[in-house]
Amino acid sequence: MSANQTPPTATPDAVKNSAFLKACRREPVPHTPVWFMRQAGRSLPEYRKVREGVPMLESCMRPDLVTEITLQPVRRHNVDAAIYFSDIVVPLKAIGIDLDIKPGVGPVVENPIRTRADLARLRDLTPEDVSYVTEAIGLLTRELGATPLIGFAGAPFTLASYLVEGGPSRTYENAKAMMYGDPELWADLLDRLADITAAFLKVQIEAGAAAVQLFDSWVGSLAPADYERSVMPASAKVFEAVAGYGVPRIHFGVGTGELLRLMGEAGADVVGVDWRVPLDEAARRVGPGKALQGNLDPTILFTTPEAVEAKTREVLDAAAGLEGHVFNLGHGVMPSTDPDALTRLVEYVHTQTAR
């Protein structure tokens, strides 16, 4: 093993043999595994109760709260994987970036990153900066038993979109202007973010995360040629940095139909697909050797159980020929979703796909 290679992690056998990890490895499964992006928090009344009076970022730094919130959807819905409760901006906060998560708005950065001098504020992340993550994952893996824990991070482009814009955006005009107008500064910014993201994922894997997901939620705003030239190298650097652990790497974005092949080639084992591209078509675009994750439109959950089943059937039919399928929504659970609709959906996918 060369000096810059990482050792494989000791994922327990019971977790390794879970339906979720088998599907990620494209092995036969007893049933199609299910989890939901943004299953922790959001729609659960028990989540709102424990969060009462605790600001979002503070809750991410408290191992007792992180453990409880991560476990809540596992207890309630019988999902096949847990996702670590945190946020994509937590590693940026941990290195001292002055940002906050405003309720109903999202991440807001006090002083956006716009110039070369601003880059100096992005120092490396050390495990000590996020010791609460290591502690929480230690607690969680004990409680979860055979249920895998998914670690996650924001991808360089999506993190840059918040850092350069200063908050949520529809058009990403400042970020894209930097990408087109000062490609060297942009490349250096994304490279810095790749290192921070890779360090944050390593902390989670070394603490016991059995898989990781890179959220490039907003990268669908780019044309494939610009993605390939200006973003893919940084995302590929993140995937490469954690390749040696042997844990599945999931890559997800919204509106990424035109980018699916490149997002797989960046180094993912599993490509996440939103609801705009049927999974059989997504498989053709991604090519062989990758599992797919997705892709029920989350808004269908506001209709009737019959309509949810019919739409789920379409997803399962499109997924029938795939090498590996992890059932998920095409984007995160929306806050006003009825939690019982999620529980019924898990049950439906499990019974429809039982082998």
Ligand SMILES: Cc1c2[nH]c(c1CCC(=O)O)Cc1[nH]c(c(CCC(=O)O)c1C)Cc1[nH]c(c(CCC(=O)O)c1C)Cc1[nH]c(c(C)c1CCC(=O)O)C2
């Ligand atoms: C773009 C992005 C963010 N955060 C995240 C993404 C990528 C996923 C995606 O595309 O949806 C990722 C994220 N954020 C959160 C998780 C927890 C784990 C999970 O349940 O998936 C995960 C995986 C908790 C959170 N992150 C946030 C909340 C809500 C804050 C609260 O409950 O007070 C939660 C539970 C805040 C947040 N943070 C962010 C947004 C857009 C918001 C929502 C703002 C709002 O509408 O209130 C940035």
